Amino acid sequence: ASEADIRIVYSTQDALQIARDNPSKSVIFIGIGFETTAPTIAASILQAENEGIKNYYVLCLSKLCPPIMKALLDLGELKLDGIVCPGHVSVIIGSRPYEFIPRDYGVACVVAGFEPVDILLSVEMLVAQIENGKPIVEIAYRRGVNPEGNKIALELMDRVFQVDSADWRGIGVVPASGLKIRKKFERFDAEQAFSITLEPVREAKGCIxxxxxxxxxxxxxxxxxxxxxxxxxxxxxxxxxxxxxxxxxxxxxxx
Ligand code: SF4
Known part of the structure; x- marks a missing residue:
């Protein structure tokens, strides 16, 4: 990457603006994160299409939370009684996608917010569930999360992305745990446009x-x-x- 112009941007909007300002250059946004960031990446692709921006690409590395939670539970390495579910992700997907966890694994779930008092509340709710012996999915972060999630954001994701397998550090490839750009939008897909082959994740010596x-x-x-x-x-x-x-x-x- 020594010859490349690599910039840190605050959002996909910044990357789109760089593409508008530099029409002779290919601008690749590295799209990482979970369901939290995927809708804004999807929106940027739709915006690029609407504006006819031809030099904007996304390297899509988005991952999905519930499938990897299932994979971790299936590994059976952890004896969990409760899970603090992620607030950011749940703002988008809602709390329903976690319902398989208490139903199939008997593990309590509470969607938590981010302030210390949010975390304490979610722990208290988890303890109450565990003591009652009736694991369910509850929301402690009600000011940000509802059971159905953000329908507009979910529709955006569904329009632009399809579910795909993804490689996870320490776990390996997990089916249906990531997103890839749909064929309809493949001209924005950096992996297609530049024949990028992603190397398997390598851990530094001694790193666990x-x-x-x-x-x-x-x-x-x-x-x-x-x-x-x-x-x-x-x-x-x-x-x-x-x-x-x-x-x-x-x-x-x-x-
Ligand atoms: S402390 Fe160890 S496990 Fe953590 S990042 Fe550093 S090397 Fe990796």
């Missing part, structure tokens, strides 16, 4: 991010944690973002 993401180890189990791997010099992806498990342990954890 995969085990941490599966919940079978914590950052404290990693020999590199704090000594070699820090937020200033991250060795693996869990230390890169402030939302990463290792970065959170670094910031708030105690030995």
């Amino acid at each position: 991010c995969g085990d941490i993401l599966r919940g079978v180890k914590t950052p404290l189990d990693c020999k590199l944690f704090r000594k070699v791997c820090t937020p200033e010099h991250p060795v693996g992806p869990c230390m890169v973002s402030s939302e990463g498990s290792c970065a959170a342990y670094y910031q708030y954890g105690t030995e």
